[in-house]
Amino acid sequence: MGVVVVAAGSGTRLGADRPKAFVELVGVTILERSLRGVLAALPDEVVVVVPPTHVDETSALVEHLGESGSRISVVAGGAERTDSVSAGLAELSEGIRWVLVHDAARCLTPVAVFERVLAALRAGVVGAIPGVPVVDTIKVVDTGGVITETPLRETLRAVQTPQGFDREVLTAAHAAGAAATDDAALVEALGHDVLVVKGDHRALKVTTPEDLVRAERLLSELP
Template sequence: MSAVGIVAAAGSGSRLGADKPKALVELAGRPLVSWAVDTLLAGGVDEVVVAVPAAERDAFAAVLPGSVALVDGGATRTASVRAALSAAGPHADAVLVHDAARPLTPPDVVARVLAALAAGVPAVVPVLPVVDTTVVVDAAGTVTEAVPRAVLRRVQTPQGFDRAVLVAAYAALDDALVDALVDAAALTDDAAVVRAAGVPVTTVAGDERAAKVTVPHDLHLAALQATR
């Protein structure tokens, strides 16, 4: 099985308080995107495509290996993944979509996703159990009910797909509809896209080190882990 890794790296660094794209923010002296690319390659993917802000293509090219393909990302994450999927080489029959904002994801997680795809599942995501009490609140912020934790999971990346399945799932969605749903938080990741097409998504074990860097505190915690 040949696999291509797609890195979604076209987002801004606004919530991180950065004056550059989040993926170019440094962690232990290296941009977040470099960590993400290295994780995919170490975990077993054969090629990597990175979706980047069009205006920052040169900056990304300067920090990534020449073997990594760069494509202009879109206005939404979904549009960026579509662009990267179209640019992937013709020989890959599996696709892993990874967030640049999860720099410390261990290669073992990538390997588990690839193993599940090799075993024949059409889609797979790494997950962790929910450990905090989780509740539902109304518009006023009042707790209305508690949600049982046993069936809840936190979804991470990389998310893996049979390539034909992912291509077909995106083709089944109209561009305008995709953007509208993304804005409404209905399609928050690629697993949601394939589930909308009726494809079952299985799970493998994630890793606490694959936490997402969103705000400055996250970057501080990641820096502590990266230097251990």
């Protein structure tokens, strides 16, 4: 199993003076926390995708993490998320069958979430992603802000990462060149079913200063 860790975001919404993954969360960068969680899942390979300006810094971080049993490499990302994931996929060894794509910004994701996604792939699905039930009522609106639909809350999930796929299917999905906010949407566009497995509230995505505060609070609650 290989993991592509996407850490190429700019961090603009976080209001940081550096890429988001290199912002510290209680004294440790978001990227380092994320990588420690990824390595706990015991992948065969990890590819870390970062801004071109931070390849050397990330390579030093990888060395700092020490021996893990996983092959770890660092590559430069692209202008869009899909470009960055494609760069990570291209770096994986040919023998990798399953690929998990993980946002470094979800740096507190428990290893159990990785294990559930991988278990679904091993059971035969071509795609599996974690998700949690939506607690708010969601409204669909038109361009003028008028409500056009109220979907059943029971059918909705807020999805997270890691998102896992058969490597050939994911590669084909990226080669198709569609635009999407996550990899599951690309695979769905090819007509494949993607299973949602149980996610975890700790797998929040650090995007805004408020998210950083929430992550700090979660860390303070951990044993």
